[in-house]
Amino acid sequence: MSRALSALLVRDLKLAYRRRGEVLTPAMFFILVTILFPLGLSPQPELLRSIAPGVLWTAALLAGLIGQESLLKGDFEDGSLEQLALAPLPLELTALARVATHWLTTGLPLVILAPLLGLMLDYPVQAMGTLVLSLLLGTSILSLLGAVGAALTVGLRQSGMLLPILVLPLAVPVLIFGAQAAAQAAHGEDPAGALYLLAALLALGLTLIPFAIAAAVRVSLES
Amino acid sequence: MSSFNEFLTMGGYAAYVWPAYAIAAVVVLVNLFAPGRRLKRIKDGIRRRKGAA
């Protein structure tokens, strides 16, 4: 079973590598959205410092959504999703593997970019660790939630419009806890509480959301 | 409430209380009548098809 899973992971990563350009889109989007805030508000360092955690987190949330439409689209269109659903491996596990590769190719680049953008917004260097950790936990949950939305809309034509409406309300707790952790660290407060809550959400998501993804994939395949 | 005038002015809060109740009335009435109208439309559709068949 683990051999099959690792084969699946390697296949997905290879596929992602072949479509490098597409993989970079969320990262570019993340940078561009973050740049818009100083341009739209004002480049005052004090202002930027105070909005930095919220801006970075909101931009990461939106950038994460960009890539989610393609999470299952390719597999659905070439029929491999149907094969995976019929395979002896539980669909919950294959879905989790798919989310993992998606996170590695879209979520992780955002986490790596965040400190750089943080510096541009005058986010304190000593709080950078918390920012990265909060995004590390948060983007994983967002990938899981996005996979539910992607699985529910994969067979639809206008899925690009629908996906954010389905996923964003569900992502509110992640945004709140993540941005608060980053903000508390920036103010020199202890962000442990918010980080624990994020970790708890991730644990809950890892146990429950694969079932929702599998159920959603089955509905999409039936239609 | 001791007078009708006081009732209308709502102790100075008429601009908030009455719109709230008006919107509530609209929402309630729409909820009350929309399903019935929809049911009627569906019935008409069924009857038309029955007549055509």
Next chain:
Amino acid sequence: MAALNNKYGWAWFHRFASPPYLYRVAGLLVPWFAWPAAALIAVGLYGGLWSSPPDYQQGDGFRIIYIHVPSAYLSMMGYAILAVASAVGLVWRMKLAHAVAAAAAPLGASFTFLALVTGALWGKPMWGTFWVWDARLTSELILLFLYFGFIALRRAYEDPRSGDRAAAVLALVGVVNLPIIHYSVVWWNSLHQGATVFVGQGSDIAPGMLWPLLCMIFGFTLLFAACLARSVQAEVLERERGAAWAAEVA
């Protein structure tokens, strides 16, 4: 199977899986919900707008409570009905449960909208602005978008049966998430405490204000039930429009 069902007393429940039966029962229930609802709301309105004394702090502005609280309560109740019906539809593959969920969604969304509007109209005289990022108003707003997501997803599917099932999955994810959303918003609000919470709330409500509020809550609940029953009829008939019984009742 039938004997087994009778043995455990579930036969009454399984009969609801029959479209004509559900259609007939829902139709019979409408007046039984609607007339007591009208009476309770009439009494509640008299008590709320006329006989109850003004609040010692908020004057007559507090009278919005008589519609705000019932609609806020129904907005959550609506989502609970939606989620339970969705779960029944998914787990037991009971198609008609999805009809109940589909009927509850726009109703619940409309009461969520009403709770938001009345909350804003209440907020203006109390807080000085129409919108404060109060924890309860903010969670109501997110709840409204959960309803919108459900409705939009169901409509996006061309095959209504797939739409029902997809929306049901979303409803279940939403109902698990709802307490987390509420808790996170309350927590977030407590960190940024600027807005004062509604004054005069909770158990210190005067009895002269309490009975009209209870009348309105029960009246609105029965009203919701009446609208839901009528709407369920429409959903069932639309799904079964090709069946022989549908031609008979039309």
